[in-house]
Amino acid sequence: MSQEYPSALFERAVSEFSKLPGIGRKTATRLVLHILRQQQGEVDNFADAMTRLKREVKYCKHCHGISDTDVCPICANPARDHSIICVVENIRDILAVENTMQFKGVYHVLGGVISPMDGISPGDLQIESLVTRVAAGDVKEVILALSPTMEGDTTNFYIFRKLSGCDVKLSVIARGISVGDELEYTDEVTLGRSIVNRTPFTGKTF
Amino acid sequence: MSQEYPSALFERAVSEFSKLPGIGRKTATRLVLHILRQQQGEVDNFADAMTRLKREVKYCKHCHGISDTDVCPICANPARDHSIICVVENIRDILAVENTMQFKGVYHVLGGVISPMDGISPGDLQIESLVTRVAAGDVKEVILALSPTMEGDTTNFYIFRKLSGCDVKLSVIARGISVGDELEYTDEVTLGRSIVNRTPFTGKTF
Numbered sequence: 274m275s276q277e278y279p280s281a282l283f284e285r286a287v288s289e290f291s292k293l294p295g296i297g298r299k300t301a302t303r304l305v306l307h308i309l310r311q312q313q314g315e316v317d318n319f320a321d322a323m324t325r326l327k328r329e330v331k332y333c334k335h336c337h338g339i340s341d342t343d344v345c346p347i348c349a350n351p352a353r354d355h356s357i358i359c360v361v362e363n364i365r366d367i368l369a370v371e372n373t374m375q376f377k378g379v380y381h382v383l384g385g386v387i388s389p390m391d392g393i394s395p396g397d398l399q400i401e402s403l404v405t406r407v408a409a410g411d412v413k414e415v416i417l418a419l420s421p422t423m424e425g426d427t428t429n430f431y432i433f434r435k436l437s438g439c440d441v442k443l444s445v446i447a448r449g450i451s452v453g454d455e456l457e458y459t460d461e462v463t464l465g466r467s468i469v470n471r472t473p474f475t476g477k478t479f
Numbered sequence: 480m481s482q483e484y485p486s487a488l489f490e491r492a493v494s495e496f497s498k499l500p501g502i503g504r505k506t507a508t509r510l511v512l513h514i515l516r517q518q519q520g521e522v523d524n525f526a527d528a529m530t531r532l533k534r535e536v537k538y539c540k541h542c543h544g545i546s547d548t549d550v551c552p553i554c555a556n557p558a559r560d561h562s563i564i565c566v567v568e569n570i571r572d573i574l575a576v577e578n579t580m581q582f583k584g585v586y587h588v589l590g591g592v593i594s595p596m597d598g599i600s601p602g603d604l605q606i607e608s609l610v611t612r613v614a615a616g617d618v619k620e621v622i623l624a625l626s627p628t629m630e631g632d633t634t635n636f637y638i639f640r641k642l643s644g645c646d647v648k649l650s651v652i653a654r655g656i657s658v659g660d661e662l663e664y665t666d667e668v669t670l671g672r673s674i675v676n677r678t679p680f681t682g683k684t685f
Contacts, residue, residue, distance in 0.1 A: 279544055279551045279573070286532040289525045293510050299663075304499050306571055308529055309536065309545070316533040319495045320526035323514055326492040327522040330515065338485055339515070345485045365512055367485070 283309075335406070337382040337399050339364050347379055354378045356413040360403065360432065362386055362420065370418060378416070381406065386424040387431055395431055403432065407439045414442040421448050447472075489515075541612070543588040543605050545570050553585055560584045562619040565674075566609065566638065568592050568626060568662070575663050576624060579671035584622070587612065592630040593637055601637055609638065613645045620648040622677055626662045639680055650677040 283305060290301035308316055332338070333345035340346070347353060347367075357378030361367055367380050383398045407415060417432060419425035433443060449467030450459045459467075489511060496507035514522055538544070539551035546552070553559060553573075563584030567573055573586050589604045613621060623638060625631035639649060653676035662670070 279539075279553055280536055280547050282528075282532045282536050282547055283545055286528045289528040292525075294513050295506070295509070300501070302571060302574065303501070303663075305532065306569070307500050308533065309570075311533070313533055316529055319498075320530045322488075322492045322495040323522055324526045326488045326511065327514065327517070327519055330486055330488050333485075339489055341486045341488055347485055363512070364515075365508060368508065 336380045337384065337402070338367050338380055352377075356411055357416065358403070358406065358412055358414070359416045359418050361418050362425070366418065376416075378414075381415075383419075383428065386419055386422075386428040388424045388427075398428070400432060400435060404435050404439075407436055407441050412441055414444060417443070417445045542586045543590060543608070544573050544586055558583075562617055563622065564609070564612065564618055564620070565622045565624050567624050568631070571663050572624065575665070575670060576674065579667050579674060581671040581674045582622075584620075587621075589625075589634065592625055592628075592634040594630045594633075604634070606638060606641060610641050610645075613642055613647050618647055620650060622674070623649070623651045623680060624662070624674070626660070628659065635680065649680040651680045652677050 286305045286308065287298060287301045290296055290304050291298050293301075296304070308319070311319075329341070331340050331343060333340040333348055334343055335348040336345060338345050338347065342349075348355075354377050357376075358381050359370060359376055359378055360381045360383060361370065362383055362385060364382060367382065370376050370380075381399065381403050383400065383403075385393050385398055387393060387395055387398065403415075406412065415432075415436065417429045419428055429445060436443060447470060448463065449470065450456065450463060456464070492511045492514065493504060493507045496502055496510050497504050499507075502510070514525070517525075535547070537546050537549060539546040539554055540549055541554040542551060544551050544553065548555075554561075560583050563582075564587050565576060565582055565584055566587045566589060567576065568589055568591060570588060573588065576582050576586075587605065587609050589606065589609075591599050591604055593599060593601055593604065609621075612618060621638075621642065623635045625634055635651060642649060652670075653673040665673075
């Protein structure tokens with residue numbers, strides 16, 4: 274690192290920002306200079322938001338998503354369909370599914386996917402608690418909404434085995450060509466699967 | 480905004496990150512989820528670095544660059560040539576020039592450039608203190624290293640007029656860098672060469 278900062282405080286702030294994913298030293302410097310231009314109150318507010326988030330945020334005791342209370346607003350909402358559970362890898366995926374406005378059930382956050390390469394085994398994930406939720410009854414369907422990767426598939430299969438004794442419908446989000454994609458550039462596996470899993474055409478798009 | 484966060488603490492942290500330049504809500508969400516995965520100590524350290532930076536950082540009484548002490552390490556360094564002052568717009572530009580390893584003098588941070596459109600007049604900048612530094616003697620050369628924009632040229636010309644009575648050589652960094660570009664994004668070789676090939680400033684822009 275050839276860059277020498279004339280201030281250790283500045284250097285430290287840049288280093289801290291550089292630790293964030295996708296933020297290099299140049300971007301970190303720009304962000305820190307922006308912080309320097311703010312009022313003290315704004316900077317304190319920013320710092321307080323981070324420490325309080327980490328210190329006070331809770332994880333919903335039902336779905337393990339983040340929440341300010343013991344039960345998250347989605348699990349606490351009587352208008353949601355509690356008989357359908359959408360299994361996702363992390364909190365970000367809840368936001369992604371919520372954004373589609375196509376799902377009115379509840380979630381279950383695994384906290385990752387089975388990945389022996391990364392040392393993540395089923396015991397590290399919230400799979401047992403999913404089985405407990407399903408075994409408690411009242412759940413009609415479990416939708417597996419993990420990323421279509423080797424690890425996602427492995428996790429899907431593991432959950433499939435774990436729930437095999439339960440009277441519940443198990444489904445997986447459709448894998449096919451993305452909306453807006455060119456057919457000729459779609460990979461063969463995806464295109465092949467989209468043909469095998471073709472759906473009845475009702476004349477409607479959404 | 481269709482995205483609803485299941486936690487007000489989370490929402491607040493995302494909002495705070497979104498205020499930073501070049502960071503949208505999607506990136507902010509990713510950064511906050513990263514923060515959530517950190518240890519409490521790491522998050523506290525991050526927050527502390529920001530508040531302490533803002534609270535404790537000083538501005539060098541000679542060059543107005545940031546510093547932990549009353550005089551910055553560059554101005555306090557006897558190995559630097561104090562008879563050559565490089566005039567820059569902001570702290571970031573000091574870092575950019577330092578990175579070229581082509582300059583061994585000292586700096587003077589204006590804190591901006593003259594820009595009537597943004598309501599920045601000469602009185603808002605550290606121009607008087609530059610004149611005082613030069614008038615105090617011992618300064619042989621002032622290198623104007625502002626961005627080659629309309630505002631930079633205006634400021635160059637204003638300083639040229641202000642220093643016209645002083646016995647000092649006035650130069651401007653070579654226009655090897657393309658007009659309209661920002662100084663901080665210029666590659667080091669070009670920026671370094673522009674310092675080596677600085678030309679006498681005659682009060683004319685081209």
